[in-house]
Amino acid sequence: MDNTDYKSKSLPFFGIPKLAPFIKPYKKKMALMVLFGIAVSVLDVLLPQFQRYAINHITDGVFEKTIVTFVVLYVTTVILECTTNYLSCLFSANLEISIARDLRNACFDHLQTLSFTYYNQNGVGYIHSRVMSDNIRIGEVVSWELMGVVWNMSYVIGTIAVMFATNVTLTLLVITVIPVVLLMFSIFQKKLVFYHRKIREINSKITGNFNEGITGAKTIKALVVEDKMINKFNSETQNMRRTSINHSKVRGLFASTIVFASSFALAVVLWRGGILTNEGVMELGTYSVFMSYSLGIVEPIRWLVDSVSGFIMTQVNIERVTRLLSISSDVNDTEEVIKIYGDTFETKKENWEPLKGDIEFKDVSFMYPDGKETVLEHFNLKIPQGTTLAIVGETGAGKSTLANLVCRFYEPTEGQVLIDGRDARERSQQWLHSNMGFVLQTPHLFSGSIIDNIRFGKLDATEEEVMEALKSVSAEGIVEKAEKGLYTDVGEGGDFLSTGEKQLISFARAIIADPRILILDEATASVDTLTEQKIQNAITSLIKDRTTIMIAHRLSTVVNADMILVVSNGKIIEQGTHRELMRQRGHYYDLYMRQYDEDAVKTTLG
Secondary structure, eight states, X not given: OOOOOTTOXXXXXXXXXXXXXXXGGGHHHHHHHHHHHHHHHHHHHHHHHXXXXXXXXXXXXXXXXXXXXXXXXXXXHHHHXXXXXXXXXXXXXXXXXXXXXXXXXXXXXXXXHSOHHHXXXXXXXXXXXXXXXXXXXXXXXXXXXXXXXXXXXXXXXXXXXXXHHHOHHHHHHHTTHHHHHHHHHHHHHHHHHHHHHHHHHHHHHHHHHHHHHHHTHHHHHHHTOHHHHHHHHHHHHHHHHHHHHXXXXXXXXXXXXXXXXXXXXXXXXXXXXXXXXXXXXSOHHHHHHHHHHHHHHHHHHHHHHHHHHHHHHHHHHHHHHHHHHHOOOSSOOOHXXXXXXXXXXXXXXXXXXXXXXXEEEEEEEEOOTTOSSOSEEEEEXXXXXXXXXXXXESTTSOTHHHHHHHTTSSOOSEEEEEEXXXXXXXXXXXXXXXXXXXXXXXXXXXXXXXXXXXXXXXXXXXXXXXXXXXXXXXXXXXXXXXXXXXXXXOOGGGTTSOHHHHHHHHHHHHHTTOOSEEEEESTTTTSXXXXXXXXXXXXXXXXXXXXXXXXXXXXXGTTTOSEEEEEETTEEEEEEOHHHHHHHTSHHHHHHHHHSOHHHHHHHHX
């Protein structure tokens, strides 16, 4: 699992360059945001000069003569400031939304290319946190935080320049706070990053627990484990509270130290500036504006340090997202294959050969990426086109391994899986999967209507084709009794339908594309007897001229298979037809005996 190492308490500051591909398309908008941010700060620096002019000339009659010009210039400056501020905010908001969107899309697209191994090792909450909250935070940093840094830095530099021009001695007193701020920053930043990292990881766990609490609500209630789930969730939120408080303590101490140092410097300026004004060395208006600058510079320095701290802490978010995007699938097409057949997002169907359905395991050895034991070892098997292969065994025996290798969900550790006489790796995953139909034990439907779900098997299918697919699996009754027919909403995950109805629709979805290879992974295990009979009747006609791999627990579904493989502890221990295996009176025979009485067995044996 992609865990963060908490022992590393600091991160490199320059994580932003890793986001260059996502920032580059918006460089003009970013430049305009920066330009208008600088313009705002320049105007903010100029505004106190109106105060200086007014106070210095309020009693000498000059101000009365220039009042109209003064008002026009002041109002014009304020209008310009408001306009540039609006534009900088507009570009910042646009940048935030656009970059966060592009990052989310890139993460989601990349997730579609990863193999089953990644999903086996990382939970939903963990992945969700990266795709959503981390990317939102990154979008905020490269827009609002960046604009804040630009404005505050420009304002501080401009203000210090004007202050130096006004009085060098007083300015030096004010900027003594800067080394103190930098020192405090170096002391506190490691702790801040450490706690921020930990908070993000705890948040992932909370999201995962919340997801389990919603998706598993029925199971939780059925098992009466509400208290356990509540305690587990409360434990994580309590951990989040404790860590967040520690983070806030460090951040609060940091901010308080900066404010104290700034206030001390300001107090010295008040004292020294008051003396200079009283002695007539400095005009009252100049002293007043100098105090305005001194007061005004404290907050930007604090916000500048806070923004830089925000950038530092966001390295955690950048690290997590870029790490996700850098993860490569352990099942990949070669550059040569992609050049001919295309990839996941840009297929070259004009180069796709027809798939017949011959499958061969040639000296195949296999070990799961996260496993330690070899599941298959120098395994050989030929499955001719149109053959029905059944794989049976007890729960957890490893029945799905062969099907996963045929589908290229995993690659062989050694040897080859041949499709139509060629190594499956010589053609693209998209080519292979487009010629396959899948029906899983636990059917998954997408939010939308019945017709939308079936069209996932063939996107351009007509209503007539959809109905034909439903009829082929004896599922037309679902549509006939539905209020809106094919356009009836199935609910999230198909919750508006029964398990049997969902399974029948998933059958129709698999069949509508007329696949050459059909994978049935315990497709009838979760349905009632009547629905199972409907499916069995449908399977008999559907498997005709198709290569079919049936993974089954109910042995009644495989008695007519051309070949049966018996799996135990991840190994193939027997193979043959139903009659051959029954006569061997081995493991298959024992499994069958557990499900049927001896009279039925004798009848089967003749």
